[in-house]
Amino acid sequence: MNIAVIGSGYVGLVTGVCLAHLGHRVICVDNNREKIKKLKQGKVPFYEPDLEDLLKKYLKTRYLAFSASIQEATKKSTVIFIAVGTPSKKNGEADLTYVENVSRQIALAMDSYKLIVEKSTVPAETGQRIKRTITMNLPGRFKRGSEVTLDFDVASNPEFLREGSAVDDFMHPDRVVIGVESKKAENLLREIYEPLKPHIVVTDIHSAELIKHASNSFLAAKISFINAIAQICDHVGADVLKVADGMGLDKRIGRRFLDAGIGYGGSCFPKDVDAFIRLSEKSGYHFNLLKEVRQVNEEQKNLFVRLIEDKLWIVKDKTLGVLGLAFKPNTDDMRNAPAVDIIHALQHEGARIKAYDPQAVPYARKILKKVTYCPNPYLLAKGCDCLLVLTEWEEFKKLDFKKIKRLMRHPILFDGRNVYHDRSLEELGFEYYGIGRGNIRK
Ligand code: UDX
Ligand code: UDX
Numbered sequence: 001m002n003i004a005v006i007g008s009g010y011v012g013l014v015t016g017v018c019l020a021h022l023g024h025r026v027i028c029v030d031n032n033r034e035k036i037k038k039l040k041q042g043k044v045p046f047y048e049p050d051l052e053d054l055l056k057k058y059l060k061t062r063y064l065a066f067s068a069s070i071q072e073a074t075k076k077s078t079v080i081f082i083a084v085g086t087p088s089k090k091n092g093e094a095d096l097t098y099v100e101n102v103s104r105q106i107a108l109a110m111d112s113y114k115l116i117v118e119k120s121t122v123p124a125e126t127g128q129r130i131k132r133t134i135t136m137n138l139p140g141r142f143k144r145g146s147e148v149t150l151d152f153d154v155a156s157n158p159e160f161l162r163e164g165s166a167v168d169d170f171m172h173p174d175r176v177v178i179g180v181e182s183k184k185a186e187n188l189l190r191e192i193y194e195p196l197k198p199h200i201v202v203t204d205i206h207s208a209e210l211i212k213h214a215s216n217s218f219l220a221a222k223i224s225f226i227n228a229i230a231q232i233c234d235h236v237g238a239d240v241l242k243v244a245d246g247m248g249l250d251k252r253i254g255r256r257f258l259d260a261g262i263g264y265g266g267s268c269f270p271k272d273v274d275a276f277i278r279l280s281e282k283s284g285y286h287f288n289l290l291k292e293v294r295q296v297n298e299e300q301k302n303l304f305v306r307l308i309e310d311k312l313w314i315v316k317d318k319t320l321g322v323l324g325l326a327f328k329p330n331t332d333d334m335r336n337a338p339a340v341d342i343i344h345a346l347q348h349e350g351a352r353i354k355a356y357d358p359q360a361v362p363y364a365r366k367i368l369k370k371v372t373y374c375p376n377p378y379l380l381a382k383g384c385d386c387l388l389v390l391t392e393w394e395e396f397k398k399l400d401f402k403k404i405k406r407l408m409r410h411p412i413l414f415d416g417r418n419v420y421h422d423r424s425l426e427e428l429g430f431e432y433y434g435i436g437r438g439n440i441r442k
Contacts, residue, residue, distance in 0.1 A: 179208025230436025240436025324391025
């Protein structure tokens with residue numbers, strides 16, 4: 001199948017490269033020419049495991065190409081995925097300017113049947129709006145009065161890719177959701193995903209759009225739920241890890257996404273929860289449950305800062321070492337990373353911040369100023385009054401804490417991700433505080 005993917009960011013690039021791997025001929029497009037130049041050289045502009053290897057492999061073949069021209073990509077393709085950014089407006093609503101702009105350009109370049117598929121997370125009804133935009137902007141030769149003479153379809157095929165494991169998620173999906181209006185569109189999408197032999201859920205376009213919103217909001221709610229439980233655990237002296245394990249064994253609940261911590265971040269959950277609240281409001285429903293999900297998430301960061309302030313007594317002029325900056329492990333992405341708010345709050349109190357992250361430092365330098373970035377965890381620990389774990393990178397599990405203890409001024413560790421749950425640090429003489437591990441009773 002000849003496929004175009006418009007927008008070569010995290011989602012678009014993973015989609016394009018993986019579709020090439022499935023044997024399709026893919027053109028990935030981006031309006032950032034610098035990005036296209038790098039991609040043509042086989043360089044992925046962000047960190048995502050396995051992606052660069054696949055990119056390099058398929059660049060050498062006829063299956064993968066890059067272009068800055070939507071016109072060229074539209075003409076050469078039957079199916080066009082839209083994966084451009086949908087940032088938040090001030091009121092939380094998704095800004096669909098890029099989606100509209102791209103739809104217009106696709107319409108202007110159309111000369112035969114096309115299936116236009118929304119991949120970006122968009123509010124319900126966007127499918128209809130894309131359809132209208134395309135109809136309005138088709139070249140005059142395809143219009144007879146108000147009638148359109150060129151056949152085309154619009155579909156929704158939301159992504160469920162997690163950063164850090166996006167390639168694996170693409171290759172092994174729990175389900176592929178396709179929202180369509182015609183059998184032709186359904187068959188084309190089925191053909192595209194056929195090699196993965198996935199469980200395909202076929203719906204109308206509105207329902208597919210809502211499946212994406214509802215899934216992300218539900219996962220965010222699950223995280224906020226366990227974070228609320230963690231707060232209670234801290235007060236009653238219970239251990240949230242044991243509570244989560246006990247709950248998770250119930251198959252109706254499941255253990256995944258029940259890890260308490262400093263809250264969810266990233267480019268999706270915060271933005272999608274906001275957008276869903278706005279979308280519901282517009283449709284006349286006040287989604288207060290989701291507002292509380294957002295509130296609990298914000299509170300997690302504040303509570304963590306307050307815990308540090310409480311245990312250190314005076315934060316001003318103390319040196320705090322931060323292990324992990326990215327919003328989750330295996331990515332260099334700092335979008336809405338809890339580390340940003342936490343570090344800003346501590347700096348506001350006069351703390352000196354040192355930080356180490358295996359991948360995110362170049363990104364972090366742009367948004368976190370007055371931070372001393374260290375090349376490894378041991379240089380980070382040197383002279384610190386305490387350490388904070390903000391991202392659960394695998395390498396943090398294997399650190400030599402005997403050495404770290406010797407290097408620190410005071411062996412205190414605030415574990416925002418409950419990485420060290422086996423009490424081994426306490427045995428080494430650390431003062432240890434996790435999330436929901438009975439902190440208040442200590
Ligand atoms: C984006 C959306 O933000 C998200 O809601 C959706 O689910 C998937 O797509 P992501 O891939 O993480 O997420 O965004 P980003 O990495 O910013 O990539 C968007 C790309 O689109 C950028 O490379 C940008 O240069 C490109 N773009 C943007 C265009 O090619 N044309 C435009 O008009 C606008
Ligand atoms: C998410 C969705 O999982 C994916 O399906 C969607 O399409 C895009 O958004 P992503 O944001 O890449 O993916 O990462 P995810 O693994 O979902 O984690 C999001 C945030 O939640 C991270 O900050 C993570 O640390 C946090 N999290 C996750 C928790 O705090 N506890 C958990 O139990 C799980």
